[in-house]
Amino acid sequence: MKAKIALINGDGIGPEIVREAKKVLETIEKKYGHEFIFTDIDMGGCSIDKYGVPLTDEAIEIAKRSDAVLLGAVGGNVGNSRWYDIAPNLRPEAGLLKIRKELGLFANLRPALLYKELADACPLKTEISKAGFDMVIVRELTGGLYFGDRYTKEIDGVRTAVDTLVYNENEIRRVAKVAFDIASKRRKKVISVDKANVLDSSRLWRNVVEEVAKEYKDITLEHMLVDNAAMQLVMNPAQFDVVLTENMFGDILSDEASMITGSIGMLSSASLNESKLGLYEPSHGSAPDIAGKNIANPIATILSAAMLLRYSLGLDKEADNIEKAVGKALKDGFRTADIYTEGMTKLTTTEMGDKIVEYI
């Protein structure tokens, strides 16, 4: 097949990890006789440097005309970067929020699983981690506090700031459906996380999720309060299959879940809209401290490329091929620095990309 893939290097280690993922995609292209047309897009700090804004309208147009977008990471060190001396809506992260909104990427899927080979890196004790875990967090990505009205003003001389958490039933329903659809192909359990004992938006969330659940008779639905979910992730991660939640809770819980795997350098993510167009990116950040050293782990980005093939292009076999190659590289003891343990073979970013290409 012929497909247009937009590539966003972004900042920090972004260019290095996207380079390896592109190499992998090109290998798949050749092996299976596809034609992938790659176009580069600037986003984040590098776009600020060139254009004064973290994402230009032209860049969005290219993304919209693509079949899928693969992103490295954006942003720098908040403390010591010129990209943070400017208005919030001009900072690197604003580019990310803008592309999510403009492409309507309402469903963010973040798998968090314990890799058997990397179980030693799990911060939880063996008693808990030995059960293993494998969950997907489905986070609503274009609503809630992230996109509600906000302002700061003086009221009687007192600075006051307001953010708004808004959800309507349609926004909740469409992301709930995504969660139930994914659960259908997995262990058939959805845990919906909210704060229904306090928030109106959570009570509506809970009602709509229950309506959607009626259409999925074979899926078990449970509700969990967000404070309890933050505890359960640590105590008993094995209980989670699909976790469905709103934007801000999803931000917090998906990061907590990633960390619990102990190998955030391995975790991919997909952000999907109503059509097949999706944005794919590693769950980790731009890691400015190790940028340019060729030591970053490209696997999360390579697995994001596999998700891209699966969800946006419908190329399941090709996605499987990449995932298996990654599995084999791990099994054969190849590791980048972040996941290295004694007795394994340490590889650079480039070498890890090459190894996975070789196994494809």
Next chain:
Amino acid sequence: MKAKIALINGDGIGPEIVREAKKVLETIEKKYGHEFIFTDIDMGGCSIDKYGVPLTDEAIEIAKRSDAVLLGAVGGNVGNSRWYDIAPNLRPEAGLLKIRKELGLFANLRPALLYKELADACPLKTEISKAGFDMVIVRELTGGLYFGDRYTKEIDGVRTAVDTLVYNENEIRRVAKVAFDIASKRRKKVISVDKANVLDSSRLWRNVVEEVAKEYKDITLEHMLVDNAAMQLVMNPAQFDVVLTENMFGDILSDEASMITGSIGMLSSASLNESKLGLYEPSHGSAPDIAGKNIANPIATILSAAMLLRYSLGLDKEADNIEKAVGKALKDGFRTADIYTEGMTKLTTTEMGDKIVEYI
């Protein structure tokens, strides 16, 4: 001294744990020649059953006229309790939110520490837990999403729910001062948690916290994004001394931090206002499943009573005495069921209370 202490049994295990804490307070009263006048207040499900509301105005008046309030826990099983078939503002938790607001309890202090004797219960692996940790989370308790305007309505036939996150500089300043004051008596480090890359309220939060920091030259201030904080708690809890954050983030992070200690039955909390009046309660919930069995752990409530003596009545020596007695009970191998491990002596709720009384 003479002091008026209001007691709220609440629901579930509430009456059992408050009973033991009262016993401890009475022991202190005798030993040190104080006069404590105890008054019972109904709150939560038991108040709904009696009065149809989770907290009556009379109850609030009693609380306001007291020097301190000691609370067990409120609420039942959301799934199968008559207390949840009613409007949200009439449910048990509404009583808790109401008393916080009416007494102006804006600063919630939640210590989360690893007890050496209970380190085995910590869900983190030894590599991480061996460093130990001992933090206090200072959570703003009367603002933010919890108390902003909210409504649900149909907009063009589409159900829409809105919650509002509001903070003004005064609300931020006063809770920040509490955090810095506590840090002064501890390891002199405040980590302020926000989501300043997205929220206006977080950007105001950050500015005001920095203003307050200028008055505390010997305290180190760091800012951390909430998603990162959720990760750092798991990876490296030892880095935290005082954590300062807004209401909803504090709800999530303080529960995560409690769970990381592995012994939530040991964790106390205090909610303070501008005067000395405070509400003291265990960090755990009402545990309806084990209610009435005399197996609940009363230590969190007993330690909350110690905090009450320290913060509301200024009785440091007496508070120390309780804390030491608890420490000795642990050291001597006495455990309730929730923290029991082989080789220890298992005690009931009453027996644990008696043991601590004996050691005082």
